[in-house]
Amino acid sequence: MRMIFAAALILSGLLPRANAADGGTSNNRGWGLMGQADLFMGQYFYKDSAGSANGYVDLNLQQMKSFSSQSGFFITERYNYTGFKQVNELAGGGTLFQQSMEASLGAKWIRRFEGGYSLKPRLGVRSQFFRETRDEDWGKGLYDSSRYEAGLTWERKTRWGMSVPWTYQLSYDLYYTYYPRFSTLSSEFGAALASSDPGTHTLNTLTHQLSYRSEFDLPEFASAWVLGSVSMADFPDQKVVNSKGEYLDSKRSDSCLTLGTGYSKRFLDWQRLGRVRPTAGLGLTFSSLFSNQNNFDTDPNRLKFTAGYYNYWEARFSPNVSATFMKTQLGLSLGYDFAYRAYTGRLAQNADASYTASTLHQYTHSILLEASYPLLRSLDLKLRGLWSKSSSNNSYEQTYTYDYHSYNYFAGVSWKI
Secondary structure: OHHHHHHHHHHHHHHHHHHHHHOOOOEOOEOEEEEEEEEEEEEEEEOOEEOOOEEEEEEEEEEEEEOOOOEEEEEEEEEEEEOOOEEEEOOOOEEEEOEEEEEEEEEEEEEEOOOOEEEEEEEEEEEEEEEOOOOOOOOOOOOOEEEEEEEEEEEEEEEEOOOEEEEEEEEEEEEEEEOOOOOOHHHHHHHHHOOOOOOOOOOOEEEEEEEEEEEEEEOOOEEEEEEEEEEEEEEEEEEEEOOOOOEEEEEEEEEEEEEEEEEEEEOOOEHHHOOEEEEEEEEEEEEEEEEOOOEEEOOOOOOEEEOOOOOEEEEEEEEEEEEEEOOOOEEEEEEEEEEEEEEEEEEEEOOOOOEEEEEEEEEEEEEEEEEEEEOOOOEEEEEEEEEEEEEEOOOOOOOOOOOEEEEEEEEEEEEEO
């Protein structure tokens, strides 16, 4: 609750200054401010346990200054707090957290050229905080991290043929992610434990990413997009393990390929239901990860070596529908997401940790239902419910979480700036 009130106070303090300077919009004489604040309260359920009432806060602000019709400067700020249990993938598998918090700050400059071209360099920093237990202090989490970002986007707005507006982007991004409190026990007590040193800060990564995205504004209120990206992550302090359980001098390196496409269409209004405006969309994504890191299970009962432990491919299917009742501006939306992940080297394990002959695979289903109703010009009442279920052929979950079901419901307000 303190975080919710703090976010509201920050927002209320920013609004008067932005409106006084620019009337809430950007011009050549000052700064403009736009954004959105979501404040929710509700309850979550994880497996067979119910959580106490908690909150969800998402504050997204963008300050802008236009120097001319050819150039402008943007500052983005975001704060997010999630007060319910969730499973996040941070170290090669799902890890359960009680609460999480994220804050980020970014700056972007835009320079436009003739022919619809634009150049967009950016800088940013993001901090994430996770609480694995309720009594853990914020800022003391094992998986807390900071990410420093830099990127450059080359964009062009043109037309496909004679009538279809087309925007495409080519981007390069550089990320450095640092986990200040995650270090291996072997690196600290290796000599006492008579074990080799795998490295110290083994989760730190330096990532290069190259991506391409195209968007098409199609006739009859339709749009489509395609994307492709390749990212290469180096782990400068994580050594590769071999089949003997020894750590080599070479370091871990991952490559991830992502391909995706999507389509959405707004249909003609349904007059019989009091003028309802329906929209439908579909997204398809394929991704795969290739890593040179292996895994050696040092338990004396198993002593199992697994090559390509982190390698997998994943397919995702995401349809959605929404409807707006034009008379009352009541909005309803329903989204479904299905993901299938297959590890190509990691073996499934029985409940006693013994290995099976099958590689591990995981199914994840999620359903999101949301309703919104305008209370004031820029203030909406929102109801949101989320159900998710993950299942796999793996029964041993001391390391990662693969099988769980959860749902939550929240009610709150959305304030558009």
